[in-house]
Amino acid sequence: MLSDITFGQFYPTTSFVHKLDPRSKIILLIAYIVAVFIADNFWGLLAAFLFLCVAIAFSKVPVSAVIRSLKAIIFLALFTFILNILFYAPKEGDTVLFWRISKEGIITATFFASRLLLLVAGSSILTLTTTPVNITDGIESLLKPLTYIKVPVHVLALVMSIALRFIPTLADETDRIIRAQKARGADFESGNILSRVKAFIPVLIPLLISAFRRADELGNAMDARCYTDGKTRTKYKKLSFTARDLVSVILMAALITGIVFLNIYDPILF
Amino acid sequence: MRIVADKITFTYNRKSKFATRALDEVSLEIAEGDFLGIIGHTGSGKSTFIQHLNGLIPVESGRLTVGETDLFAGVKKNKKQLKNLRSRVGMVFQYPEYQLFEQTVFDDVAFGYKNFFPEADKEEIKAAVFGALDLVGLDRSVLNRSPFDLSGGQKRRVAIAGVIVTKPEILILDEPVAGLDPLGKNELMALLHRLHKTSCKTIIIVSHDMDEVADNCNKVAVFSEGKIIKVGSPKEVFNDYEGLTALRLDVPITEYIAMKLKEKGVYIDTDFSSEDFVKKLVDFYKNVK
Amino acid sequence: MQAIVFDGVSFFYKPSEENELPKLILNDLSLEVEKGAFIALLGKNGSGKSTCAKLINGLLTPTSGTVSVFGLPLSGENTDLFEIRSKVGMVFQNPDNQQIASIVEDDIAFGPENLGVPREEIGRRIDYALKVTDMEKFRYSQVARLSGGQKQRIAIAGALALNPEILILDESTSMLDPKGRREVTEVARNLNREKGMTVIDITHYMDEAAEADEIYVLDDGKLRKKGDPSEIFSDEEMLAETGLELPRASKLAKELRLQGLPLKKGILSKEELLEELCVSLRIK
Numbered sequence: 001m002l003s004d005i006t007f008g009q010f011y012p013t014t015s016f017v018h019k020l021d022p023r024s025k026i027i028l029l030i031a032y033i034v035a036v037f038i039a040d041n042f043w044g045l046l047a048a049f050l051f052l053c054v055a056i057a058f059s060k061v062p063v064s065a066v067i068r069s070l071k072a073i074i075f076l077a078l079f080t081f082i083l084n085i086l087f088y089a090p091k092e093g094d095t096v097l098f099w100r101i102s103k104e105g106i107i108t109a110t111f112f113a114s115r116l117l118l119l120v121a122g123s124s125i126l127t128l129t130t131t132p133v134n135i136t137d138g139i140e141s142l143l144k145p146l147t148y149i150k151v152p153v154h155v156l157a158l159v160m161s162i163a164l165r166f167i168p169t170l171a172d173e174t175d176r177i178i179r180a181q182k183a184r185g186a187d188f189e190s191g192n193i194l195s196r197v198k199a200f201i202p203v204l205i206p207l208l209i210s211a212f213r214r215a216d217e218l219g220n221a222m223d224a225r226c227y228t229d230g231k232t233r234t235k236y237k238k239l240s241f242t243a244r245d246l247v248s249v250i251l252m253a254a255l256i257t258g259i260v261f262l263n264i265y266d267p268i269l270f
Numbered sequence: 271m272r273i274v275a276d277k278i279t280f281t282y283n284r285k286s287k288f289a290t291r292a293l294d295e296v297s298l299e300i301a302e303g304d305f306l307g308i309i310g311h312t313g314s315g316k317s318t319f320i321q322h323l324n325g326l327i328p329v330e331s332g333r334l335t336v337g338e339t340d341l342f343a344g345v346k347k348n349k350k351q352l353k354n355l356r357s358r359v360g361m362v363f364q365y366p367e368y369q370l371f372e373q374t375v376f377d378d379v380a381f382g383y384k385n386f387f388p389e390a391d392k393e394e395i396k397a398a399v400f401g402a403l404d405l406v407g408l409d410r411s412v413l414n415r416s417p418f419d420l421s422g423g424q425k426r427r428v429a430i431a432g433v434i435v436t437k438p439e440i441l442i443l444d445e446p447v448a449g450l451d452p453l454g455k456n457e458l459m460a461l462l463h464r465l466h467k468t469s470c471k472t473i474i475i476v477s478h479d480m481d482e483v484a485d486n487c488n489k490v491a492v493f494s495e496g497k498i499i500k501v502g503s504p505k506e507v508f509n510d511y512e513g514l515t516a517l518r519l520d521v522p523i524t525e526y527i528a529m530k531l532k533e534k535g536v537y538i539d540t541d542f543s544s545e546d547f548v549k550k551l552v553d554f555y556k557n558v559k
Numbered sequence: 560m561q562a563i564v565f566d567g568v569s570f571f572y573k574p575s576e577e578n579e580l581p582k583l584i585l586n587d588l589s590l591e592v593e594k595g596a597f598i599a600l601l602g603k604n605g606s607g608k609s610t611c612a613k614l615i616n617g618l619l620t621p622t623s624g625t626v627s628v629f630g631l632p633l634s635g636e637n638t639d640l641f642e643i644r645s646k647v648g649m650v651f652q653n654p655d656n657q658q659i660a661s662i663v664e665d666d667i668a669f670g671p672e673n674l675g676v677p678r679e680e681i682g683r684r685i686d687y688a689l690k691v692t693d694m695e696k697f698r699y700s701q702v703a704r705l706s707g708g709q710k711q712r713i714a715i716a717g718a719l720a721l722n723p724e725i726l727i728l729d730e731s732t733s734m735l736d737p738k739g740r741r742e743v744t745e746v747a748r749n750l751n752r753e754k755g756m757t758v759i760d761i762t763h764y765m766d767e768a769a770e771a772d773e774i775y776v777l778d779d780g781k782l783r784k785k786g787d788p789s790e791i792f793s794d795e796e797m798l799a800e801t802g803l804e805l806p807r808a809s810k811l812a813k814e815l816r817l818q819g820l821p822l823k824k825g826i827l828s829k830e831e832l833l834e835e836l837c838v839s840l841r842i843k
Contacts, residue, residue: 131661132661133660133661133662133665158659161659161660161661162659164661165658165659165660165661165702165703168703169655169703176363177368177369179321179326179363180361180363180366180369181369182326182356183324183326183356183360183361183363183433184356184381184382184385184432184433185353185356185357185381185382185385185386185436186381186385187349187353187385189349190349201371202369202371202381205371206368206369206370206371209368209371209418210368213656214653214655214656217651217652217653217656217657218656218657218659220613220618220651221649221651221656221657221659221714222659222669223618223644224616224618224644224647224648224649224651224718225644225669225670225673225717225718225721226641226644226645226670226673226674226721227669227673228641228673232674232675233672233673233675234671234672234675234676234677234678234681235672235678236664236665236668236671236672236678236681236682236685237665237668238678311736311738312706312707312736312738312739313706421604421605422604423604448733448734449733449734450763451603451604451763451802452603452763452765452802452803452804453603453802453804454604456804478736478737479737481807518738519737520737523807523808523811523829523832524811526829526833527811527829527832527833527836530833531833531836531837531842534837534842534843535842536840536842544810544811544814547811548811548814548815548818549818551815551820551836551840552815552818552819552820554840555819555820555839555840558840558841
């Protein structure tokens with residue numbers, strides 16, 4: 001069934017990384033992204049890569065799952081790689097191989113492509129080890145201070161959580177409507193783009209109507225359960241930091257320090 | 271058109287770790303003229319099975335023949351063939367009114383006809399839509415109204431009209447009376463009988479209501495965990511009180527009474543339709559008197 | 560004590576076009592529901608049943624007349640809607656459209672969170688609600704993966720977490736298979752019997768209604784008749800006019816009677832029918 005969509009990429013198992021508080025994972029990811037960005041040489045990226053390997057090892061997520069998540073951006077990575085090669089303006093002293101392609105250009109391109117791959121692989125560890133529900137909870141909790149400047153954090157989190165709740169339902173429904181219209185001879189596969197888009201009208205309209213109906217009924221169900229976004233609201237789920245979170249934060253600090261160090265004392269590589 | 275399914279098997283998400291076997295070597299023969307009732311719990315494979323019959327789900331392994339169309343695993347099906355099959359095997363999904371989308375009843379009913387017969391002219395389309403509307407017992411005055419303004423029961427009939435507009439020889443309905451009030455339910459069952467007598471030679475319904483099946487069907491297939499565990503006339507299938515209750519399925523009330531009377535030494539030879547059951551009991555009563 | 564009182568309640572939606580007449584959904588409806596009763600509310604589609612349900616917890620307000628719950632009027636200016644809503648738990652028709660959260664326990668927590676119930680107490684309420692609905696195993700499950708009957712039991716649990724005194728099932732069993740239907744009605748019946756919960760079951764299933772203490776029949780926005788099941792199901796004229804039918808056993812008994820088999824009127828269940836048959840057929 002399509003119900004598994006809500007889990008997104010989540011890889012169900014228990015591990016050190018799975019058990020981390022979602023808030024620390026989000027913060028760690030941000031720190032990791034910063035670390036990858038401040039690294040200005042390959043040594044820094046290597047350090048980030050090693051950190052990533054450790055994280056994968058501790059997450060018990062198979063490497064293939066991480067690689068699969070890279071598939072989606074492999075074209076983007078290739079694209080940036082080629083663009084970087086082509087648009088690298090050779091400076092004086094660079095080794096031009098042919099036309100405007102230089103050794104330095106290739107190195108720069110490799111650097112940027114690796115950085116992109118490292119960023120995506122890092123993010124995928126968050127999504128592989130944390131359910132979307134927990135990510136939402138984490139974001140809500142982290143953004144809480146914003147309520148003081150009148151940002152409706154709770155409402156935003158609720159919207160996110162309802163969306164997550166209804167994705168599988170609507171996905172199943174879409175599937176059913178497509179089948180029903182196929183049974184009535186609808187053809188979604190032939191013709192040019194315009195006629196294909198047109199072919200989806202018999203799917204989109206019932207889906208929209210149903211989404212409105214669902215929204216209306218859900219609204220009633222929420223009101224019947226005394227829905228309020230007021231300040232008196234309590235929260236059942238409590239996120240809590242543990243020693244694990246502390247350990248990982250220290251590791252991350254080590255990575256950033258390492259990268260800064262490597263930036264300054266760049267051991268000549270090429 | 272006859273339907274012959276021979277050991278068809280189907281697995282959802284075959285390649286993923288969530289793989290679930292939905293059908294497990296299901297064999298079933300449905301003769302032209304049958305009014306077949308398919309019963310079984312949610313998730314027993316009923317819906318998966320019926321969607322094979324018009325090629326919505328491709329056969330994974332086994333042999334399936336619908337009329338003269340082979341839907342075997344491995345047989346290449348071209349689009350034209352599938353379209354032709356679907357125009358002759360109508361499929362009404364659960365809550366079909368949720369699939370209405372056109373601005374008028376006429377356009378919605380005509381949708382299927384235009385898809386299947388793109389070369390049809392206006393007059394032909396009109397005739398087909400009128401015919402379908404008459405069959406489902408809706409007044410032609412609704413033709414220019416929006417389908418969304420109709421009552422629940424009417425919407426469902428519009429949706430059914432949108433399927434029978436191509437005059438399918440086989441009509442399959444997944445829980446056709448679900449969610450209707452008693453009035454709507456009775457009307458819809460009457461409609462199915464009318465269709466069975468007139469345009470659709472074979473009718474297949476998926477139902478949870480055993481009394482409905484006993485009263486209306488001449489053949490019953492019981493699905494459980496992807497297998498057909500029993501198939502035959504209502505008399506043969508419902509006679510097995512223990513077997514059905516062991517599966518936590520309901521039995522028709524007639525079967526309950528007949529079984530209890532049998533325990534007391536009175537055998538009523540009935541096919542479990544309420545009509546026949548009443549007749550046999552009254553005969554018995556007259557003999558006692 | 561009266562749990563619910565409708566006093567001359569009328570309700571209509573404002574017509575969308577100006578010169579159109581408003582369609583009266585409830586027409587001067589008066590009724591009372593005793594605390595601790597198990598009531599079935601019947602009537603064909605459009606008879607006003609669901610509107611009644613929504614009036615009871617203030618999802619709608621009457622156009623005229625008053626609705627009160629445990630003596631608290633719903634339409635006054637000082638009405639605390641939350642207080643009333645927390646007394647009236649509601650379960651709706653579509654099992655898919657009632658859960659807010661993806662995980663069962665988070666969803667059940669939604670109501671008490673809104674009411675500002677402290678964390679530990681919410682935990683206790685979740686324990687209780689899951690136990691009563693026999694869903695303890697599914698505490699950490701994904702809502703989307705549950706069956707229809709299980710989703711409706713979660714909806715009941717979500718309502719129970721508000722600590723209500725009235726439970727309204729608004730066609731909650733109509734989209735379920737027989738198994739799911741049994742699960743849901745069983746939970747409602749146990750709540751009524753063991754905890755004295757007032758239950759209002761709006762349904763299209765006559766067999767389900769036949770097991771209620773009392774049946775209220777709505778027709779055209781009015782209370783057409785109320786009475787115990789045997790009273791209601793022996794008034795065939797009224798049933799025909801209001802678009803209702805007999806429970807399975809009563810229907811069969813009626814056919815037998817018409818064919819000349821002497822059977823008493825008012826048979827409601829298959830067990831009763833069997834007993835009566837044994838008498839008429841002189842079977843021991």
